[in-house]
Amino acid sequence: xxxxxxxxxxxxxxxxxxxxxxxxxxxxxxxxxxxxxxxxxxxxxxxxxxxxxxxxxxxxxxxxxxxxxxxxxxxxxxxxxxxxx
Amino acid sequence: xxxxxxxxxxxxxxxxxxxxxxxxxxxxxxxxxxxxxxxxxxxxxxxxxxxxxxxxxxxxxxxxxxxxxxxxxxxxxxxxxxxxxxxxxxxxxxxxxxxxxxxxxxxxxxxxxxxxxxxxxxxxxxxxxxxxxxxxxxxxxxxxxxxxxxxxxxxxxxxxxxxxxxxxxxxxxxxxxxxxxxxxxxxxxxxxxxxxxxxxxxxxxxxxxxxxxxxxxxxxxxxxxxxxxxxxxxxxxxxxxxxxxxxxxxxxxxxxxxxxxxxxxxxxxxxxxxxxxxxxxxxxxxxxxxxxxxxxxxxxxxxxxxxxxxxxxxxxxxxxxxxxxxxxxxxxxxxxxxxxxxxxxxxxxxxxxxxxxxxxxxxxxxxxxxxxxxxxxxxxxxxxxxxxxxxxxxxxxxxxxxxxxxxxxxxxxxxxxxxxxxxxxxxxxxxxxxxxxxxxxxxxxxxxxxxxxxxxxxxxxxxxxxxxxxxxxxx
Numbered sequence: 001x002x003x004x005x006x007x008x009x010x011x012x013x014x015x016x017x018x019x020x021x022x023x024x025x026x027x028x029x030x031x032x033x034x035x036x037x038x039x040x041x042x043x044x045x046x047x048x049x050x051x052x053x054x055x056x057x058x059x060x061x062x063x064x065x066x067x068x069x070x071x072x073x074x075x076x077x078x079x080x081x082x083x084x085x
Numbered sequence: 086x087x088x089x090x091x092x093x094x095x096x097x098x099x100x101x102x103x104x105x106x107x108x109x110x111x112x113x114x115x116x117x118x119x120x121x122x123x124x125x126x127x128x129x130x131x132x133x134x135x136x137x138x139x140x141x142x143x144x145x146x147x148x149x150x151x152x153x154x155x156x157x158x159x160x161x162x163x164x165x166x167x168x169x170x171x172x173x174x175x176x177x178x179x180x181x182x183x184x185x186x187x188x189x190x191x192x193x194x195x196x197x198x199x200x201x202x203x204x205x206x207x208x209x210x211x212x213x214x215x216x217x218x219x220x221x222x223x224x225x226x227x228x229x230x231x232x233x234x235x236x237x238x239x240x241x242x243x244x245x246x247x248x249x250x251x252x253x254x255x256x257x258x259x260x261x262x263x264x265x266x267x268x269x270x271x272x273x274x275x276x277x278x279x280x281x282x283x284x285x286x287x288x289x290x291x292x293x294x295x296x297x298x299x300x301x302x303x304x305x306x307x308x309x310x311x312x313x314x315x316x317x318x319x320x321x322x323x324x325x326x327x328x329x330x331x332x333x334x335x336x337x338x339x340x341x342x343x344x345x346x347x348x349x350x351x352x353x354x355x356x357x358x359x360x361x362x363x364x365x366x367x368x369x370x371x372x373x374x375x376x377x378x379x380x381x382x383x384x385x386x387x388x389x390x391x392x393x394x395x396x397x398x399x400x401x402x403x404x405x406x407x408x409x410x411x412x413x414x415x416x417x418x419x420x421x422x423x424x425x426x427x428x429x430x431x432x433x434x435x436x437x438x439x440x441x442x443x444x445x446x447x448x449x450x451x452x453x454x455x456x457x458x459x460x461x462x463x464x465x466x467x468x469x470x471x472x473x474x475x476x477x478x479x480x481x482x483x484x485x486x487x488x489x490x491x492x493x494x495x496x497x498x499x500x501x502x503x504x505x506x507x508x509x510x511x512x513x514x515x516x517x518x519x520x521x522x523x524x525x526x527x528x529x530x531x532x533x534x535x536x537x538x539x540x541x542x543x544x545x546x547x548x549x550x551x552x553x554x555x556x557x558x559x560x
Binding site: 024 | 143208221348355363368370
């Protein structure tokens with residue numbers, strides 16, 4: 001089954017393997033492609049991309065993430081203190 | 086000098102100069118568009134822009150890449166002959182830069198107001214976004230200008246900012262933005278967040294070609310990009326004011342209006358960046374888009390960014406050289422030229438006349454304290470006034486024979502650098518190096534430099550004669 005045919009329930013994020021992925025949009029010309037987005041790691045991919053961007057087993061090792069890695073991302077720029085009114 | 090009213094007028098010029106190649110066959114957004122952009126960069130030379138007119142999944146989308154992606158196209162942006170050498174483009178660019186400020190002309194109405202979408206916005210339908218590199222976290226706008234004002238100084242035009250920042254399109258009307266602390270927009274955002282307010286912004290896509298260069302230029306905080314664009318094109322720069330009070334270029338294809346949401350951060354990236362490495366992931370601010378305006382049948386201008394050189398390296402080439410050159414000249418009028426072409430000026434080569442021994446090292450240190458030096462320059466090579474910093478054969482000769490490492494290499498520890506320099510340790514901090522490749526002069530008497538070769542008499546005469554004959558021979 002291609003990603004284009006996936007239903008919401010069996011979507012797995014290629015990058016972090018979270019099952020919390022959803023359909024973001026589909027092509028203006030119906031049925032050509034679908035874009036999915038992971039609500040855990042925010043990775044997005046198009047159904048018609050090469051497998052290394054759509055298949056969790058073929059996603060390149062250096063770019064894989066574990067959901068717990070997200071907590072280590074640096075906050076840029078830092079959020080300043082609120083001014084006292 | 087020439088001003089282009091919009092992207093379409095410039096594309097017409099490129100086509101008439103045989104610098105635009107149309108691809109009419111059906112292409113996929115991935116991997117075709119990035120692959121074509123990358124392949125074109127590999128071909129080198131006077132690469133044309135590429136226009137794709139048949140994109141799979143759209144009825145009438147058009148994508149253009151490599152608009153600035155060769156020295157020929159860069160010269161045409163400046164209204165110069167497409168065969169103008171880099172060194173001449175540099176001096177002309179620096180001359181115009183010093184004409185700042187030019188005049189800004191506010192006008193009512195623009196072609197980008199033809200179509201307005203303010204509900205059910207879907208950026209993926211409006212703009213044919215495509216992935217550039219396989220490790221990118223998603224789909225990015227990488228050649229758009231972001232316009233903002235300072236909430237603490239709202240009516241001050243001089244601090245209105247126009248900058249090219251990477252924007253990850255994360256939802257139908259949601260983006261992430263990378264405002265690193267050295268960027269001017271980070272100052273505006275900090276003020277908005279201290280007030281607990283969203284920061285209004287406008288994102289302009291597919292612009293006339295000069296503002297793209299100016300938006301990538303490290304000018305001073307209180308220099309206004311539109312006045313710089315006017316100076317660079319030698320004519321008033323036309324802008325249109327949005328309902329929120331932001332000035333946007335008249336000649337854009339799309340204008341996206343929205344807000345950076347106050348005090349919110351969310352994972353973004355990675356994104357293949359200018360050093361030829363991915364940026365890693367960060368938590369960046371997010372943008373909500375409230376309104377999109379665009380021309381009928383808009384053209385989307387993207388940019389392929391890969392390991393240098395690709396189109397990006399032309400966009401941040403002379404735009405980097407000129408400000409450093411002018412800022413250096415105010416302290417050291419002896420400076421002749423600045424080459425900051427390599428990896429956004431992480432390496433800078435400067436040629437200068439030396440007044441006395443040790444002078445070149447001071448010129449090198451001044452580069453590190455320019456606004457660009459604070460975030461980028463990490464290796465500075467100083468050469469003599471008679472060495473052309475744009476001719477790497479000459480630079481390598483100077484490095485080969487004029488550098489005694491024990492006396493001519495300075496390492497300066499723990500200085501600031503852009504967060505995405507992969508050499509940073511920790512990220513944002515790096516040791517920097519100045520290499521003095523000038524001839525030692527008194528009182529710094531070292532080496533044996535008394536008998537330098539020069540050229541035979543009549544060489545200049547023969548060069549002109551032979552250049553014409555060789556051209557005739559090879560036609």
